[in-house]
Every structure is written in structure tokens, then in C-alpha cells.
Amino acid sequence: MSRIGKLPITIPAGVTIDVSDNNIVTVKGPKGELKQELKDNITVKIDDGTLHVERPTEQKKHKALHGLYRSLISNMIVGVSDGYKIVQELVGVGYKASNQGQLLELGLGYSHNIFIELPKEVKVETVTERGKNPLIILESHDKQLIGQVAAKIRSMRKPEPYKGKGIKFQGEVIRRKAGKSAAAK
Numbered sequence: 001m002s003r004i005g006k007l008p009i010t011i012p013a014g015v016t017i018d019v020s021d022n023n024i025v026t027v028k029g030p031k032g033e034l035k036q037e038l039k040d041n042i043t044v045k046i047d048d049g050t051l052h053v054e055r056p057t058e059q060k061k062h063k064a065l066h067g068l069y070r071s072l073i074s075n076m077i078v079g080v081s082d083g084y085k086i087v088q089e090l091v092g093v094g095y096k097a098s099n100q101g102q103l104l105e106l107g108l109g110y111s112h113n114i115f116i117e118l119p120k121e122v123k124v125e126t127v128t129e130r131g132k133n134p135l136i137i138l139e140s141h142d143k144q145l146i147g148q149v150a151a152k153i154r155s156m157r158k159p160e161p162y163k164g165k166g167i168k169f170q171g172e173v174i175r176r177k178a179g180k181s182a183a184a185k
Contacts, residue, residue, distance in 0.1 A: 003067075004067040004070055004071060005053055005055065005063070005066030005067040005069075005070045006066075007070065008050040008051065008052050009050065009051040009052075009053075009070070009073060009074050009077060010049065010050055011046070011049050011050065011051055011077065012029075012077070012081045014029055014030050014081065015027065015028070015029040015077055015080055015081050016028045016029075017044075017046060017051060017077075019044050019046070022037075023037060023038040023039070023042075023043075024036070024037050024038070025037075025038060025044055025073060025076075027073070027076040027077055027080050028080065029077075029079075029080025029081045029141075030080070030081065031079065031080045031081065031082075031083045031141040032079075032080055032121070032141040032142075033080065034076040034079060034080060034141065034142060036069070036072050036073065036076060038069055039065070040056075040061065040062060040065055041055075041056040041062075042054070042055055042056075042062070042065055042066060042069050043055075043056075044073070051073065051077075053066060053069055053070040053073065054066075075143040075144075076143075078143075079140070079141040079142055079143055080141050083139060083140065083141050084139070084140055084141070084142075084143050084146050085137065085138070085139045086137075086138045086139075086146055086147070086150045086169065087135055087136070087137050087138075087169070087170040088135065088136040088138070088150060088153060088154065088167055088168065088169055088170065089133045089134075089135055089136075089167070089168055089169070089170050090106075090108070090133055090134045090135075090136070090166075090167055091133050091159065091164055091165055091166060091167075091168060092108070092109060092157075092163075092165035092166065094107065094109060095107060095108055095109065095133075095134060095157075095165075096128065096134055097126045097128070097134045097135075097136050098126050098128075099124050099125070099126050102117060102118045102119075102120060102122075102124065103115060103116070103117055103118075104116045104117075104118055104124055104126070104136070104153070106153070106156060106157075108156055108157040108167075109157070114156055116152070116153065116156075118138075118149060119145060119149070121140050121141070121142055121145055122138055122139070122140045122142075122145060122146055122149050123138070123139045123140065124136065124137070124138055125137040125139075135170070136153060136167075138150055150169070153167060154166075154167045154168070154169075159172075159174045161174065161175060161176055161177040162176070162177055162179055164176060
């Protein structure tokens with residue numbers, strides 16, 4: 001049996017969950033609203049403030065989807081109640097980040113600045129302090145969307161292993177390589 005799929009999900013106060021007839025789960029909370037369609041006869045049962053995800057058979061496909069949908073629904077509940085936050089750090093001389101509303105401007109050592117229009121569900125904030133690396137702070141109630149946006153921003157200049165320059169997640173450790181050695185004589 002799926003170890004993740006069989007775990008019950010506790011529904012926090014202020015969060016409402018609605019399951020429609022065509023297997024669409026809608027989760028509403030103080031931070032927003034999210035929807036997820038369930039496929040292949042995966043069902044959801046709600047009783048006494050807990051949610052259980054159930055599968056119809058023991059087939060390998062149903063076992064995989066059982067754990068997947070349980071994780072997706074759990075992430076939706078956490079998102080609409082607490083929200084998600086990702087902090088990215090720009091490491092490199094002259095690298096900078098600024099934003100006007102949902103438009104993020106990145107100066108990453110290329111011949112031109114990069115402009116990224118972010119979805120309205122993601123709140124962006126840039127912090128630049130003297131003597132510290134610039135930070136990009138992303139907040140959202142949708143874990144999938146915020147992860148996708150963070151990956152897109154990181155792909156503009158991935159951290160390189162020699163000097164560690166690039167866009168990295170705060171707290172991420174970059175494995176460093178030794179550069180060229182002096183020629184032996």
C-alpha cells in the first residue's frame with residue numbers, strides 16, 4: 001500500500017474543501033483558492049476534519065496516483081492556509097535585481113538586462129543591501145507555480161562550480177571545483 005497515500009490530511013481551521021461530482025477538488029482558505037482534478041477513479045473522503053485519499057484497485061498505476069494526489073492536495077491545503085516562500089540569492093560582482101510590480105529586472109552580467117513578467121499569483125520583492133548579495137523573495141499560495149517561477153529565474157544564470165557565481169536558492173550549497181593548477185616545471 002502507498003505509504004504516503006494512506007496518511008490522513010488534517011484540515012486546519014479556516015480552510016474549506018469541496019469535491020465536485022466530476023472529481024475536482026477545490027480548496028479555499030485565507031490566502032486564496034486552488035483546484036485539482038483527480039483522474040483514474042481516485043476518490044476523496046472527508047470526515048471529522050480529516051481528509052482521506054482512496055484508490056479503487058491495487059494496480060501499480062493506481063498506487064502511484066494515490067500518493068501523488070495525496071501530496072498535491074496536502075500542498076494545496078498548506079498553500080491556502082500558510083503560503084509558500086522562496087528566497088533566491090544573486091552571487092556575483094555587479095549582479096542586481098529590481099522590480100516594479102510584477103515585472104522583475106535582472107542584471108546578470110550579460111550585455112542587456114533581463115525582464116521577466118511574473119504571474120499575478122506570485123508576489124515578488126527584491127532586497128539590495130550594501131555589502132550583501134541581492135535577494136529575490138517570491139511568495140505564493142500555489143507550490144507548483146512558485147517552484148516553476150523560481151526555476152525559470154534560476155535558469156537565467158545557474159551557479160557555476162568554480163567561483164560560485166549565479167542565482168542560487170538561499171541556503172543552497174554549491175559544490176566547488178578546483179581551477180587549473182600552475183604548470184609543473
